[in-house]
Structure formats: structure tokens, C-alpha cells
Amino acid sequence: MVVEITRADDRTTVAAHVGDVLQISLGTEYDWQLDPPDGTVLTHPVQTYLLREGVQAIWLASSVGRSTITAKGEARCSAGQPCQAAAFTATVEVLP
Secondary structure, three states, rough: OEEEEHHHHHOEEEEEEEEOOEEEEOOEEEEEOOOOOOOOOOEOOOOOOOOOOOEEEEEEEOOEEHHHHHHHEEEEOOOOOOOOEEEEEEEEEEEE
16 A cells, blocks of 8 residues: 655654655745655655655655654745745554
8 A cells, every 4th residue: 555645744643554656746836855754664765766856755664663753844946035944744653
């Protein structure tokens, strides 16, 4: 199953099951930089495909446990103008 995680999930806990695909879709308003997955509960599969616009990552729920997704975003703005920043965090609880 695909579990989509969006900005609406900021500061929440999202449930997934081992084997689920997590699609992190934070949108296009900001240039997002995600911290890498923990490598145990959430893993990054070998990526042989392009992500569609607005999707920042595809991760796998690999084992039972809890993991946190964190990201920082910088608004897209013209050169020389101050850019607004954003932050995102969500906890993923992976169940059997």
C-alpha cells in the first residue's frame, strides 16, 4: 500500500505497515531538503525512476518501530530577496 505524507501531516503520527511505500509529498511552494531515513524502520529503496513534481522522496516501511521524518524548506524567491523558511516533522509508526 502507498501511504502519502503531506504538509497536512506536520507534527502528527502517521501509521504504516511493514512493506508499505511512503510517498513524501510536501509540494512545490518550497525547495525541500529531507533528512535521510533512519535506515532501519524507514529505508530508501534503490531509485530507478523520476519523482513527480511535488514529491520529495519515496521510502519503504522496512521494520516495526517508530521513525521521524524531518525536512526544511526554503521558499522559491528572486535573487537578492529574503527567502522564507519552513519546517516539517512527522512521526511514522510502522506496524506489522
